[in-house]
Amino acid sequence: MIWFGWRQFRGAAITGSVVLVIAAAAMVIVGLRLRGAGDPAGYQSLIYALDALIVVAPAVLGLFWGAPLVAKELETGTAALVWSQSVTRRKWLAVKLAVVGAAGLITGSAMSLLLGWAAAPLDRVDQQRFTTVFFGTRGLVPAAYAIFAVLLGVTLGPLVRRTVPAMALTAVAFVVVQVLMPNVVRPHLLPPRTTAVPVTAAVVRGLTRLGREPTIGGLKIPGAWVISNSDLRTANDQRVAQEKYAECVNGPFDGIPECLGRLNLHVDIAYQPAGRYWAFQWLETAAYLVLAALLALIAGFRVTRVTG
Incomplete structure (x- = not known):
């Protein structure tokens, strides 16, 4: 079943891997040049461009990896064929969640680590790791964002049962959460x-x-x-x-x-204070992982009740 799930997902995974390799190469080049530059500020615009890539990456994963994963099979009817065999619905969904969740974790972690290394000389000068963009593109949270985004897309699949509407709702819901977190939730994770x-x-x-x-x-x-x-x-x-x-x-x-x-x-x-940076990283990562777990439970509940 795991092999079958991978075969279904491998097209999207290969496409994502190609994009990841290109992005990784760009980060390595920028990082090497930044370390050889006398003034890191001269590379600020390039780092900001890479930041923008990391900001939109989880939403893209949710749209193209998460949302179609279940919605497409329900829309085309292939899920009913699989369920009529010896595979249970929960096992079928669990395999899909494991495959796409692992892919999101690897992608988010790799991009965060590479950008953190590439931008380190400039970050040491700016000392603004708590800003909305920098906080969301460094450390632990990009991987949590990616996992949350793909599970959000997967969960909306059996709720909507149409691929394109599921993709649209995934984009809207993810943007709403990403706006609420830094402006409403994050300031209260620890007493100031x-x-x-x-x-x-x-x-x-x-x-x-x-x-x-x-x-x-x-x-x-x-x-x-x-x-x-x-x-x-x-x-x-x-x-x-x-x-x-x-x-x-x-x-x-x-x-x-x-x-x-x-x-x-x-x-x-x-x-x-600056010393709380990693505490905030861990707390926000935990919050997104809890949301992802809740989404997985909702998806499992919904899939067991889908008819037709």
């Missing part, structure tokens, strides 16, 4: 730490936003993940007066940092 950060002229120069109200955006702590920050506070922890803030931001642009720096302001921030 809090601290007060002085708003000096140097800090103001590194910001990305100064609001009309006494608020700022883009505050960074090297290696850490800043989750939220308060409005600008005075030395006695009161919100800075609007008129004092307006005097600075409405004045000459070049003088804004020094003007705000003279007000002796600070912001209270909530952040995740």
